[in-house]
Amino acid sequence: MLEKVTVSINSRVLPDPPPGCSNFTKFFNYMPSLQELDLRGSVLEYLILGGLPKSPPTALNNVKSLSISSISFRNVEEVTCAVYLIKSCRKLEQLTIECESVDNIVEPVVQFLQAQSSSYGALKLQRVHMNMFIGVEMEMEFVKFILASAPILEEIFIWNFAYLLPRPGAQIMDEIKQFSRASPNVEEVEVEDCVRIEALEAMEVRDFDY
Numbered sequence: 001m002l003e004k005v006t007v008s009i010n011s012r013v014l015p016d017p018p019p020g021c022s023n024f025t026k027f028f029n030y031m032p033s034l035q036e037l038d039l040r041g042s043v044l045e046y047l048i049l050g051g052l053p054k055s056p057p058t059a060l061n062n063v064k065s066l067s068i069s070s071i072s073f074r075n076v077e078e079v080t081c082a083v084y085l086i087k088s089c090r091k092l093e094q095l096t097i098e099c100e101s102v103d104n105i106v107e108p109v110v111q112f113l114q115a116q117s118s119s120y121g122a123l124k125l126q127r128v129h130m131n132m133f134i135g136v137e138m139e140m141e142f143v144k145f146i147l148a149s150a151p152i153l154e155e156i157f158i159w160n161f162a163y164l165l166p167r168p169g170a171q172i173m174d175e176i177k178q179f180s181r182a183s184p185n186v187e188e189v190e191v192e193d194c195v196r197i198e199a200l201e202a203m204e205v206r207d208f209d210y
Helices: 023-029 043-048 076-088 107-119 137-149 169-177
Strands: 002-009 034-041 065-071 094-099 127-131 155-161 195-199
Touching: 002 043, 023 043, 034 043, 043 065, 043 076, 065 076, 076 107, 076 137, 094 137, 107 137, 127 137, 137 155, 137 169
Parallel strands: 002 034, 034 065, 065 094, 094 127, 127 155
Antiparallel strands: 155 195
């Protein structure tokens, strides 16, 4: 078993796989069981080529920590791949997401995330960190999906710099307060500098003034 694997693909020009060949299957099928997986750059774009397998590779069975950098919430294929990865890591406890900047609402992404209600209670997540979060509808739907799907969730930590937020952090937090959640241990109390939800403590919205 490998403790940690970090994969980075910087090229935005990715070749199509041969017909009937899934990059996701090809990539993970020859990899031993993992505990930590760190995906950077254009990896999601690469993995989605050729489609996603019906049965997840066994290499993901023991992943407890997953980090995905530069996910574009305007790209329904990237979001689909990310959600598939999260669901496939059945022992996943910690998730870190870095959001790419996005301005406009992308309805196919919103509809896809809203359709994930069938995952209710399926995730073992305990801690979620989302960086460079601006509160667009796609990101908010992703948070809603996580809250509804993780019955033992202890903490969500969401942040961005104040000058990048299109609306006040307190307003974002007020909206998140209305989302239903599967975990009884997630409460919110106070507004400060970042959006935070954590067990028996507080949800804080921190807008870093740098």
